[in-house]
Amino acid sequence: MTRTRPEPAGPVTLKQVADHAGVSISTASNALTGSRSVSPASVQRVLQSAAALGYRRNEVARTLRTGLRNTVGVIVPDVTNPFWGGMIRTIERQAALAGFHVALTNTEFDATRETSALAGLVSRVDGIVLFSTRPTAATLQPLLDMGIPIVACDEVIDVPGLGGVYSDNVDGARTAAHHLVDSGGTVFGMLEGPEALSTASARRQGFREGLRDAGVPESAVHSVKAEYSFEGGREGIRRLLAAHPDVDAVFASTDNQAIGAMLEVLNAGRAVPDDLLVCGFDDISWSARLSPPLTTVRQDAEGMATAAIGMLLEMVTTGAAPRTEVFPVSLVTRESTQRTLAPSPVTIT
Amino acid sequence: MTRTRPEPAGPVTLKQVADHAGVSISTASNALTGSRSVSPASVQRVLQSAAALGYRRNEVARTLRTGLRNTVGVIVPDVTNPFWGGMIRTIERQAALAGFHVALTNTEFDATRETSALAGLVSRVDGIVLFSTRPTAATLQPLLDMGIPIVACDEVIDVPGLGGVYSDNVDGARTAAHHLVDSGGTVFGMLEGPEALSTASARRQGFREGLRDAGVPESAVHSVKAEYSFEGGREGIRRLLAAHPDVDAVFASTDNQAIGAMLEVLNAGRAVPDDLLVCGFDDISWSARLSPPLTTVRQDAEGMATAAIGMLLEMVTTGAAPRTEVFPVSLVTRESTQRTLAPSPVTIT
DNA sequence: TTGAAAGCGCTAACAT
DNA sequence: ATGTTAGCGCTTTCAA
Numbered sequence: 001m002t003r004t005r006p007e008p009a010g011p012v013t014l015k016q017v018a019d020h021a022g023v024s025i026s027t028a029s030n031a032l033t034g035s036r037s038v039s040p041a042s043v044q045r046v047l048q049s050a051a052a053l054g055y056r057r058n059e060v061a062r063t064l065r066t067g068l069r070n071t072v073g074v075i076v077p078d079v080t081n082p083f084w085g086g087m088i089r090t091i092e093r094q095a096a097l098a099g100f101h102v103a104l105t106n107t108e109f110d111a112t113r114e115t116s117a118l119a120g121l122v123s124r125v126d127g128i129v130l131f132s133t134r135p136t137a138a139t140l141q142p143l144l145d146m147g148i149p150i151v152a153c154d155e156v157i158d159v160p161g162l163g164g165v166y167s168d169n170v171d172g173a174r175t176a177a178h179h180l181v182d183s184g185g186t187v188f189g190m191l192e193g194p195e196a197l198s199t200a201s202a203r204r205q206g207f208r209e210g211l212r213d214a215g216v217p218e219s220a221v222h223s224v225k226a227e228y229s230f231e232g233g234r235e236g237i238r239r240l241l242a243a244h245p246d247v248d249a250v251f252a253s254t255d256n257q258a259i260g261a262m263l264e265v266l267n268a269g270r271a272v273p274d275d276l277l278v279c280g281f282d283d284i285s286w287s288a289r290l291s292p293p294l295t296t297v298r299q300d301a302e303g304m305a306t307a308a309i310g311m312l313l314e315m316v317t318t319g320a321a322p323r324t325e326v327f328p329v330s331l332v333t334r335e336s337t338q339r340t341l342a343p344s345p346v347t348i349t
Numbered sequence: 350m351t352r353t354r355p356e357p358a359g360p361v362t363l364k365q366v367a368d369h370a371g372v373s374i375s376t377a378s379n380a381l382t383g384s385r386s387v388s389p390a391s392v393q394r395v396l397q398s399a400a401a402l403g404y405r406r407n408e409v410a411r412t413l414r415t416g417l418r419n420t421v422g423v424i425v426p427d428v429t430n431p432f433w434g435g436m437i438r439t440i441e442r443q444a445a446l447a448g449f450h451v452a453l454t455n456t457e458f459d460a461t462r463e464t465s466a467l468a469g470l471v472s473r474v475d476g477i478v479l480f481s482t483r484p485t486a487a488t489l490q491p492l493l494d495m496g497i498p499i500v501a502c503d504e505v506i507d508v509p510g511l512g513g514v515y516s517d518n519v520d521g522a523r524t525a526a527h528h529l530v531d532s533g534g535t536v537f538g539m540l541e542g543p544e545a546l547s548t549a550s551a552r553r554q555g556f557r558e559g560l561r562d563a564g565v566p567e568s569a570v571h572s573v574k575a576e577y578s579f580e581g582g583r584e585g586i587r588r589l590l591a592a593h594p595d596v597d598a599v600f601a602s603t604d605n606q607a608i609g610a611m612l613e614v615l616n617a618g619r620a621v622p623d624d625l626l627v628c629g630f631d632d633i634s635w636s637a638r639l640s641p642p643l644t645t646v647r648q649d650a651e652g653m654a655t656a657a658i659g660m661l662l663e664m665v666t667t668g669a670a671p672r673t674e675v676f677p678v679s680l681v682t683r684e685s686t687q688r689t690l691a692p693s694p695v696t697i698t
Numbered sequence: 699t700t701g702a703a704a705g706c707g708c709t710a711a712c713a714t
Numbered sequence: 715a716t717g718t719t720a721g722c723g724c725t726t727t728c729a730a
Contacts, residue, residue: 011472011495013707024717029709036710039715054491059472060412061707064722069409071452079437085429092428092455096462101469103420104453106441113445120450123360123408142403146360230634263638285579286635289612362723373701378725385726388699410723413706 012055021049032057071101072312073125075117077109077133081256082284083301084131087153090305091129098313100126107133115139122146127316129153129308134196149315149322153308156198163315163322165308169202169281170209172297172329176251176279177210179295183337185249185277188216190223191236191261193253197228203253203281222247226257233260241265248276249337255280255287255296262294262336278336292335300327361404370398381406420450421661422474424466426458426482430605431633432650433480436502439654440478447662449475456482464488471495476665478502478657479511483545498664498671502657505547512664512671514657518551518630519558521646521678525600525628526559528644532686534598534626537565539572540585540610542602546577552602552630571596575606582609590614597625598686604629604636604645611643611685627685641684649676 018028023042031038031046038046049055063069072095076084092102103125105117111133118139121128127149137159143150144161151163180188190207193200204223211221222244226236233252237260240247252258258280262272272278272292280287283298307325314320367377372391380387380395387395398404412418421444425433441451452474454466460482467488470477476498486508492499493510500512529537539556542549553572560570571593575585582601586609590596601607607629611621621627621641629636632647653676663669 011707014709015707025707026709026718027716030716033709037715042715054494056468056471056491056495058413058707060409060418061722062709063409064407064413064724065707065709067722074453079428079441080431080434082429082431082434085431085434088428088453089455089457092453093457096454096466101473102453104423104437104441104451105445106438108438108442117445119405122405124450142405146405230638259638266640289579289608289639291615291640360723363725364723374724375702375726376700379700382725386699391699407723410706411725413708414723414725416706 011058012053014055014057017046017049017053017055020053021045069124069126070099071103071125072309072316073103073105073117073121073128074131075105075107075114075121075128076131077107079104079106082286083255083282083299086301087131087305087308090302091309094306094309095313100313109133111135118143122148127151127312129312130157131155132157135159149312151308151312151315151322153304154199156202161322163308163311164324165304165311165327166324167199167299167304167327167329169199169329170206172281172299172331173203173206173251174210174213175329175331176281176297177207178214179331179333179337180249180251180277180279181211181214181216183249183273183277184339186220187244187246187248188221189237189240189244189247189250190221191226191233191240191250191252191257192223193228193257194225200228200253207251226253228254228256230256230260233257233262234264235260237261237264250276250278252278252280255282255284255294258294258296258336259287259290262290273336273339277339283332288334292338295334295337296332298330298332300329303327360407361402363404363406366395366398366402366404369402370394418473418475419448420452420474421658421665422452422454422466422470422477423480424454424456424463424470424477425480426456428453428455431635432604432631432648435650436480436654436657439651440658443655443658444662449662458482460484467492471497476500476661478661479506480504481506484508498661500657500661500664500671502653503548505551510671512657512660513673514653514660514676515673516548516648516653516676516678518548518678519555521630521648521680522552522555522600523559523562524678524680525630525646526556527563528680528682528686529598529600529626529628530560530563530565532598532622532626533688535569536593536595536597537570538586538589538593538596538599539570540575540582540589540599540601540606541572542577542606543574549577549602556600575602577603577605579605579609582606582611583613584609586610586613598628599625600628600630602630604631604633604643607643607645607685608635608639611639622685622688626688632681637683641687644683644686645681647679647681649678652676 014028015025018025027042028046030036031043095102107114130152131154140159153165192204224236224240226232262278280294280296283296287294287296304327363377364374367374376391377395379385380392444451456463479501480503489508502514541553573585573589575581611627629643629645632645636643636645656674
């Protein structure tokens, strides 16, 4: 004797509203959607009936008929990362303003989940904002063929037909390199991200270039691979310093990494910035709240998110062609790279 | 001359698959869903045709027919808060495992957005997990009437028919009070949350009770209202200390508040914990990463999220009755409340 | 084991 | 200005 849900009392349909108002179903439909002219009297009656019966349009039926799903898919690797969290917030806000819902998938950096999410979103969404790891062209093509626009954000996806909104990662990393040199670094370390990520390789490339431009010899640059996470940073800096204890300036590919690294170093009794300069990338809100506050390359997350959802909605509603936008980044200088020039004399406050 | 999207080349329908396989549309349907027996030969042919044509089932049409939407709605106040972010991650993972999608709405603590989100989710989702501010019974009732199960999580929503998953907030706050007393606090301050939130009033009540039990006089307890955010904490502690400079122990209703308060105090040149003991509530990951690390009341966010989505899916799929589950919380003692008993003598490392 | 056909609730021709 | 009706793509009776 399984308990079943309360009395079905099925949802009110448009037909019921029409009957109640004493008009035809199409007049009822038009009164509610306003797609063709209806006499004020009818509109009035239909609206009243709808309210009286508690009518709610069945969006699924509407979608089946019109093909408009009024939903955008958002695929991210990790909602808990404030960098992506903030972008989701922006996207959700803009989407809601335009009357769109957001279907969220968290891939946890798992390509399998990403692929199946993409597949599942077909026929459910009008378009997709993809913060991706590395989808294959084969995964994306079916969606594009079905006319579902996709905008890649943050990670470059090199598939024709996609919109793209990216940061100028190479430039940011180059700036970071110059800054570390200017701040007194002599032996450099980098926490690189996973091989496959475009941001990781761009930041590595920019950092290397920046150091080379500044005349730093290859022999004074060391790097290790690390995950884009707090734990990745902790564990990465351990490996880096174990192999190269003379490193005195480190550039991490993300703030999460940088923060993990900085706290690990502080715990081990070394001083930041006096023993080790630390610079991150992203400028998540927590970076300014640590002691010492973290110098980092700021990405315009809100601007990028706004651009991505804006471009997508444009593609969805007006059939606009995909574009690629690259956002400038900027160095935010804080104490983690402000070395006190000379060992300060004993001071009494 | 507006460019329009690439050739429609409409999606492959079941009928096309059936024709290609030389079977009827119903056989094709059954071959793909397995809802009635089909000869192996037919199954084989249908599967091949589907693969050859790149068939993807239209979920919208299926939903219209079956009433199964395979989607759960999740409504949160703020995705960027790691407390909710983590719960979203858990919910999304469990939902995906069960073949459900997640429709996310971020209300930014705006009751209007919450109401319209709720309205928009009818006919799109099978059930809703609600991390809410304060929806009225009138907002929720229509959904319940339509047989859409709702599980409230975190904030208590006192509407009959809802499932509920909550922390034992009163107990947690009481424990925090005892701990602050035991740690040497003598004049107490509390950063309370917004009036309307059930967690805020429960934590205030528990804190007051705890202090009373410990024999602290009312005159040694002061409180201010503050938003549940980093900025709320900063600004709250300023007001608190301006009015009551003798406060030497503070309990914040959330970690975000506590962290904002602690950094504000440190910036102002006061020491934590030696001048001021600080205790938070939640145990977000950043709390352990600050210096000093933050003592806090830990909520089992992952357990709660798992329970909430589990209960919802059960209600959706088996029509199970709603329940209320209360999760225990636990004090996590860290340095922000570990006062060095005597001023330490000068030490040289 | 299979096919034909009804119909989920809605919108958009096509009639008046 | 309004009514009638076809049909979106699918699942599921009902017949064979």
